[in-house]
Amino acid sequence: MRLPASRIGLILRRLLIALRNARDFVVAQVIFATLTILRLFPAEKALSAIDRMARFIGPLTPRQKLVMANLANAFPEMTETERRAISEDMWASMGRLAGEYVFLDQLFDYDPARDGEGRIDVSGVPIFVDLLHNPRPFIVFTAHTGNFELLPIAAATFGLNVTVLFRPPNNPYVARRLFEARRLKSGQLVPSHAGAAWQLANALEAGNGVGMLVDQKFKKGLKTRFFGQPVQTNPLLAKLVRQYECDVYPARSIRMPDGRFRLEIEPAITIPRHDDGSVDVDATSQLLNDKVERWVREYPGQWQWFHDRWHIRKTL
Secondary structure: OOOOHHHHHHHHHHHHHHHHHHHHHHHHHHHHHHHHHHOOOOHHHHHHHHHHHHHHHHHHOOHHHHHHHHHHHHOOOOOHHHHHHHHHHHHHHHHHHHHHOOOHHHHOOOOHHHOOOOOEEEEOHHHHHHHHHOOOOEEEEEOOEOOOOHHHHHHHHOOOOEEEEEOOOOOHHHHHHHHHHHHHHHOEEEEOOOOHHHHHHHHHHOOOEEEEEOOOOOOOOEEEEEOOEEEEEOOHHHHHHHHHOOEEEEEEEEEEHHHEEEEEEOOOOOOOEOOOOOEOHHHHHHHHHHHHHHHHHHOHHHEOOOOOOOOOHHHO
């Protein structure tokens, strides 16, 4: 008996889903096994080994083509050799970021009572203290620079209640494990799915803080510019400010020599407004891009250039 075309299509779709799930499972197990092995070694030696491997393997991956195209967009004045060096630094930073999940307990040694004595330096401590002692709704935004996962841990160290919006990895097995690792250290987590905006709004309504990454690709975002190129930017932060009139603080993580980090929280930015005093959502979204661009220009090897922020991957 011949199956109808619709039935054949359904079987093929289920087969593709099963194959994708099997692939994701195998990839996840390889990652978990690698991280388990890393635990057997001292943190510095393990992370240094990952650094060297990532510098070698990263440029050989299919994503390298997008990385180099993005770098050419951002730094047309640079030579190919200079852009290649940035890409290698980026892959090393990404390799370290993956390995650092294993050693977070050892890496994050910041103690407000012993400021400047550990692996982590924090710039802007008075801002953290003010937010703690003068509770109010606030938003902290950052970008995919350095080890950005350390920022919510720092906020929790100061006793701040911050709800963090994050994008889970595409691999569901990795996403589940990563969510558990983050949840134990980073307070309230909100995956960037449907309903996330309501959860962030509820946190602000309760007088708490919200943390957001603002440098992600957003297909239905506002038309803005980044490194002089047109991009689409998520207007969520600006809309939350419009609704709750909360302060907005830039924050970033910077990798320093010898495996150290500097975490910076800056004074609240001045939100652009229309003549009637209402928040200018478009200008605010552009302001976020401008801040991230300045960060990236300062430490270009610490930003994730393999994201398709300019929607050019299909043209490569």
